[in-house]
Amino acid sequence: xxxxxxxxxxxxxxxxxxxxxxxxxxxxxxxxxxxxxxxxxxxxxxxxxxxxxxxxxxxxxxxxxxxxxxxxxxxxxxxxxxxxxxxxxxxxxxxxxxxxxxxxxxxxxxxxxxxxxxxxxxxxxxxxxxxxxxxxxxxxxxxxxxxxxxxxxxxxxxxxxxxxxxxxxxxxxxxxxxxxxxxxxxxxxxxxxxxxxxxxxxxxxxxxxxxxxxxxxxxxxxxxxxxxxxxxxx
Numbered sequence: 217x218x219x220x221x222x223x224x225x226x227x228x229x230x231x232x233x234x235x236x237x238x239x240x241x242x243x244x245x246x247x248x249x250x251x252x253x254x255x256x257x258x259x260x261x262x263x264x265x266x267x268x269x270x271x272x273x274x275x276x277x278x279x280x281x282x283x284x285x286x287x288x289x290x291x292x293x294x295x296x297x298x299x300x301x302x303x304x305x306x307x308x309x310x311x312x313x314x315x316x317x318x319x320x321x322x323x324x325x326x327x328x329x330x331x332x333x334x335x336x337x338x339x340x341x342x343x344x345x346x347x348x349x350x351x352x353x354x355x356x357x358x359x360x361x362x363x364x365x366x367x368x369x370x371x372x373x374x375x376x377x378x379x380x381x382x383x384x385x386x387x388x389x390x391x392x393x394x395x396x397x398x399x400x401x402x403x404x405x406x407x408x409x410x411x412x413x414x415x416x417x418x419x420x421x422x423x424x425x426x427x428x429x430x431x432x433x434x435x436x437x438x439x440x441x442x443x444x445x446x447x448x449x450x
Contacts, residue, residue, distance in 0.1 A: 217414060218331045221334050222334070222336065231408070239278070239333060243331055250278055251283055251298070252302070256301070257302065257308075298331040303338060305354055311355045311358075314358050319363060323364075326363070340362065344362065344364045346362050348392065368448050369403040374427070393430075404429055426438060
């Protein structure tokens with residue numbers, strides 16, 4: 217299984233360069249195009265998403281083959297060289313994948329070794345559930361269960377608290393604490409611009425913003441690029 221998972225927030229030039237370099241290193245020369253899945257956005261924005269990725273050079277030199285041009289999206293998934301799933305609303309993305317009958321096919325292809333790139337919402341759906349997304353539930357998928365390719369949850373766009381605690385401001389860390397009041401699964405708070413790369417049972421943190429790992433009953437642990445984090449995959 218090969219995954220390249222961005223938190224989002226990759227538009228600033230320094231973060232953009234990191235993402236582009238990581239995509240090129242991840243896909244190499246064996247892939248020429250990626251099946252591009254923009255279902256996290258409204259249908260009226262699908263074409264714009266492709267155009268935007270070209271303008272930002274997020275394609276990194278690879279052809280983006282939009283899934284919406286195919287009459288049979290399941291066949292498109294079965295024949296894809298690689299997958300690239302855009303950010304947007306995670307509930308809408310998961311709901312659309314279920315509606316189109318794509319979840320199990322997509323999961324199977326990824327487990328077979330087809331490279332998968334996900335940004336923001338595209339990262340959230342490889343987790344066991346989408347319970348740690350920041351998004352509003354603008355639609356309700358048939359279940360909050362996602363592909364479950366990772367044994368942990370991710371909170372994308374993670375922001376550290378800088379608020380005066382006397383103001384009792386709600387923070388991402390507090391939201392994750394609430395999650396752990398009802399659930400046991402470890403959560404990775406992936407800061408903007410950070411990237412996780414998974415190669416089989418190996419996982420590494422890329423970029424320069426780092427991440428914060430939340431384990432139920434323990435203090436949060438800050439990790440930086442190149443810190444060993446293979447324990448997340450166990």
